[in-house]
Amino acid sequence: MATAAVGYASLQGLGSREGCLEALRAMAEVLARVDRDAGGRAANFASMVFGSAETVEDEGIDPEVMHAVTGGTYPVAYLTVSYDPDRLPAVELEALEREFDLRVLGRTSSRALNLLGFEPRPRSRS
Numbered sequence: 001m002a003t004a005a006v007g008y009a010s011l012q013g014l015g016s017r018e019g020c021l022e023a024l025r026a027m028a029e030v031l032a033r034v035d036r037d038a039g040g041r042a043a044n045f046a047s048m049v050f051g052s053a054e055t056v057e058d059e060g061i062d063p064e065v066m067h068a069v070t071g072g073t074y075p076v077a078y079l080t081v082s083y084d085p086d087r088l089p090a091v092e093l094e095a096l097e098r099e100f101d102l103r104v105l106g107r108t109s110s111r112a113l114n115l116l117g118f119e120p121r122p123r124s125r126s
Contacts, residue, residue, distance in 0.1 A: 004109035009069045010077040011101040020049040020077035043083040069103040
């Protein structure tokens with residue numbers, strides 16, 4: 001099974017903790033519906049509100065990339081979506097991006113890693 005992930009910053013709610021939380025709640029509802037429509041287990045997500053560049057860096061995200069997106073304004077809503085690209089059409093994520101004014105911070109996929117020569121090892125069952 002192929003997997004992909006994308007990290008986003010949302011411009012909705014930017015500068016307001018309550019606005020960020022409201023945007024993330026709405027995104028969660030949309031993602032739950034999208035996942036149900038795809039038959040379930042097609043997408044997962046994690047979200048949080050970053051209050052500063054330090055919290056961005058603590059989560060392993062380049063603060064300069066976030067600054068380029070937000071202009072240095074905090075708080076900012078952050079969303080990571082992991083999904084099966086064979087079951088979740090790209091058009092669904094594109095609609096989410098438009099609806100919530102999402103900016104892509106980074107993308108990855110198992111297919112891209114395979115092209116780079118990465119071969120996942122089976123997990124040992126100890």
